[in-house]
Amino acid sequence: MAGVALSSGPALALASIPGLVDQPQDPVAVIAPGTTGTVTFGLKNTTGEDFTSDGKDAAGNGLLRITVGAPQGTTLADKTLTQVVGAPGPAWDCSQYSDSTHLDCIADFKGVVLAAGQTTQWRVNITVPSGVPNDALAESLAYFQYYCGDQTPPPMSVKVATGDTAAQEPPPCPPA
Numbered sequence: 001m002a003g004v005a006l007s008s009g010p011a012l013a014l015a016s017i018p019g020l021v022d023q024p025q026d027p028v029a030v031i032a033p034g035t036t037g038t039v040t041f042g043l044k045n046t047t048g049e050d051f052t053s054d055g056k057d058a059a060g061n062g063l064l065r066i067t068v069g070a071p072q073g074t075t076l077a078d079k080t081l082t083q084v085v086g087a088p089g090p091a092w093d094c095s096q097y098s099d100s101t102h103l104d105c106i107a108d109f110k111g112v113v114l115a116a117g118q119t120t121q122w123r124v125n126i127t128v129p130s131g132v133p134n135d136a137l138a139e140s141l142a143y144f145q146y147y148c149g150d151q152t153p154p155p156m157s158v159k160v161a162t163g164d165t166a167a168q169e170p171p172p173c174p175p176a
Contacts, residue, residue: 086119
């Protein structure tokens with residue numbers, strides 16, 4: 001019988017808006033095997049300018065879109081995307097892939113989506129299956145899109161640990 005494992009996929013390099021940086025949950029969310037918990041992810045605007053959604057789709061709506069991938073070896077527990085800190089948009093309308101590995105959400109919104117000098121965060125519910133080692137670490141990405149010319153924010157890290165991951169961290173460098 002094959003064992004269950006968590007892992008992270010390959011790193012993706014995408015062109016992104018200067019001044020927007022990945023703001024993952026710190027410390028990493030810990031969800032024990034066989035349980036469900038929340039994972040927070042987001043972006044930090046390190047500039048002195050607000051980023052706004054000022055464009056429209058074909059129907060005239062100012063749509064925001066977030067696509068979230070569950071960390072490899074985990075699933076999304078439901079189709080809920082929760083606004084946490086400074087997150088734009090009214091209620092999000094989300095659909096979940098049949099295998100519960102991806103969530104695709106949209107919201108009709110026009111205005112400031114990433115305020116100057118602020119962090120914007122969202123939260124999803126992740127299930128870690130039974131049988132995963134109690135020292136696993138997994139990561140995936142979430143993508144935020146909004147109408148504003150051809151600019152794209154960077155991907156956001158969605159990270160989950162299943163317990164004590166200290167053994168996976170490299171030891172500190174010895175003093176020089």
